[in-house]
Amino acid sequence: MIRIVCAQLSALKRSSSLVFERYYSSGSTSHSSMDDDILSLVKSIVPPLTSKKHKGQDGRIGIIGGCQDYTGAPYFAAISALKVGADLSHVFCTKDAATVIKSYSPELIVHPVLDSPNAVEEIEKWLPRLHGLVVGPGLGREDFLLKTAKEVIEKSKTRDIPIVIDADGLWLVTQHPSVIHGYQKGILTPNFMEFTRLYEALHHEPMDSSDHQRSVLQLSVAMGNLTVVLKGEQDLITDGSKVISCSVEGSGRRCGGQGDLLSGSMGVLAHWAHAASAAGVVRSVNPSVVAAFGACSLTRQCNSQAFQRHGRSTTTSDMIQEIGSAFKKLFES
Numbered sequence: 436m437i438r439i440v441c442a443q444l445s446a447l448k449r450s451s452s453l454v455f456e457r458y459y460s461s462g463s464t465s466h467s468s469m470d471d472d473i474l475s476l477v478k479s480i481v482p483p484l485t486s487k488k489h490k491g492q493d494g495r496i497g498i499i500g501g502c503q504d505y506t507g508a509p510y511f512a513a514i515s516a517l518k519v520g521a522d523l524s525h526v527f528c529t530k531d532a533a534t535v536i537k538s539y540s541p542e543l544i545v546h547p548v549l550d551s552p553n554a555v556e557e558i559e560k561w562l563p564r565l566h567g568l569v570v571g572p573g574l575g576r577e578d579f580l581l582k583t584a585k586e587v588i589e590k591s592k593t594r595d596i597p598i599v600i601d602a603d604g605l606w607l608v609t610q611h612p613s614v615i616h617g618y619q620k621g622i623l624t625p626n627f628m629e630f631t632r633l634y635e636a637l638h639h640e641p642m643d644s645s646d647h648q649r650s651v652l653q654l655s656v657a658m659g660n661l662t663v664v665l666k667g668e669q670d671l672i673t674d675g676s677k678v679i680s681c682s683v684e685g686s687g688r689r690c691g692g693q694g695d696l697l698s699g700s701m702g703v704l705a706h707w708a709h710a711a712s713a714a715g716v717v718r719s720v721n722p723s724v725v726a727a728f729g730a731c732s733l734t735r736q737c738n739s740q741a742f743q744r745h746g747r748s749t750t751t752s753d754m755i756q757e758i759g760s761a762f763k764k765l766f767e768s
């Protein structure tokens with residue numbers, strides 16, 4: 436279930452002579468002690484539910500995305516953040532997407548600001564209250580929206596906010612890699628196409644698609660050891676020093692929106708992981724990697740549970756219904 440590849444960073448930087456120092460594999464289906472190690476780290480970052488807390492303490496998450504074409508993606512990400520355990524979930528979207536997203540759920544706080552002339556200022560005033568940001572689900576690729584997203588990322592970095600970049604946010608990173616390069620609280624969550632675009636933009640050569648582990652390591656190193664999650668049959672997670680593979684059993688159902696569930700839940704887990712790290716709870720593993728592994732496991736577990744109930748008609752809304760019980764099964768048992 437878990438594979439770890441350790442590679443010499445210096446060798447990676449000379450990518451043509453990449454040398455793997457060590458290679459451990461526990462096999463693709465068996466349960467290994469490495470699974471237990473990282474799962475127990477995910478468990479250790481989950482904040483306890485106590486009567487001493489006030490609203491907001493377990494996370495206020497912002498989603499940058501939602502435009503005329505895409506209203507489902509930001510909704511899926513934002514509601515997933517809440518269902519995982521964030522206290523408040525904000526969506527910053529365009530004016531025409533806002534009413535639609537509000538009508539899906541009264542749980543979300545929706546700001547129709549993304550296409551306003553002073554969008555950056557409107558979003559910036561919320562940043563001091565946010566613990567995590569997810570940039571990209573349903574953002575679209577209009578230049579003005581991408582420019583706003585870029586400035587919001589830059590302002591969030593100065594506040595040390597964990598940032599997950601997904602979907603059209605990755606389109607932005609492909610054009611401007613420096614926007615997130617080297618930011619240790621940043622996580623990229625590309626699907627295969629998004630990954631290929633990023634890789635080829637950074638390396639100026641076609642990707643060798645026969646060796647995903649090597650490619651994901653190379654991309655992470657090229658991005659300044661940013662945490663990268665290459666989604667697929669197995670999710671490959673790396674911060675440039677080793678590759679962890681998450682292959683919690685999902686299903687064969689690949690409906691749209693599963694990536695949004697992943698990025699929304701990762702936004703909360705990234706906040707929890709960095710808070711736990713600051714408190715000295717997580718020491719030996721990069722907190723972004725712990726958050727990424729947690730969110731990948733959870734998404735796949737939701738997929739499996741929803742598929743058991745709904746089979747071929749499974750949709751992302753069915754998976755969201757499973758978040759509570761999947762979370763309990765993986766991280767609270």
Ligand SMILES: NC(=O)C1=CN([C@@H]2O[C@H](COP(=O)(O)OP(=O)(O)OC[C@H]3O[C@@H](n4cnc5c(N)ncnc54)[C@H](O)[C@@H]3O)[C@@H](O)[C@H]2O)[C@@H](O)CC1
Pocket residue numbers: 504505506507508509571572573574575602603626627628629691692694695
């Ligand atoms: N209900 C909604 O509003 C949804 C909106 N979405 C949004 O749609 C926008 C575009 O996202 P896309 O993911 O379509 O991005 P792209 O427009 O880059 O398309 C990626 C394409 O690659 C294909 N693909 C994925 N994995 C592949 C693989 N392993 N091999 C070959 N092809 C592969 C997919 O079918 C997709 O057509 C984003 O803003 C995204 O957030 C999606 O999140 C899906 C749900």
Ligand SMILES: Nc1ncnc2c1ncn2[C@@H]1O[C@H](COP(=O)(O)OP(=O)(O)OP(=O)(O)O)[C@@H](O)[C@H]1O
Pocket residue numbers: 602625626627666667668669670685686689690691692693694695696697731734735
């Ligand atoms: N072949 C597969 N087998 C099992 N799980 C998969 C497979 N491909 C993707 N997944 C899981 O689905 C989740 C979403 O990945 P996917 O590649 O569908 O993202 P996406 O294309 O960004 O989705 P979205 O439609 O939300 O944009 C990931 O967590 C991954 O674990």
Ligand SMILES: [Mg+2]
Pocket residue numbers: 601602626694695
């Ligand atoms: Mg996606």
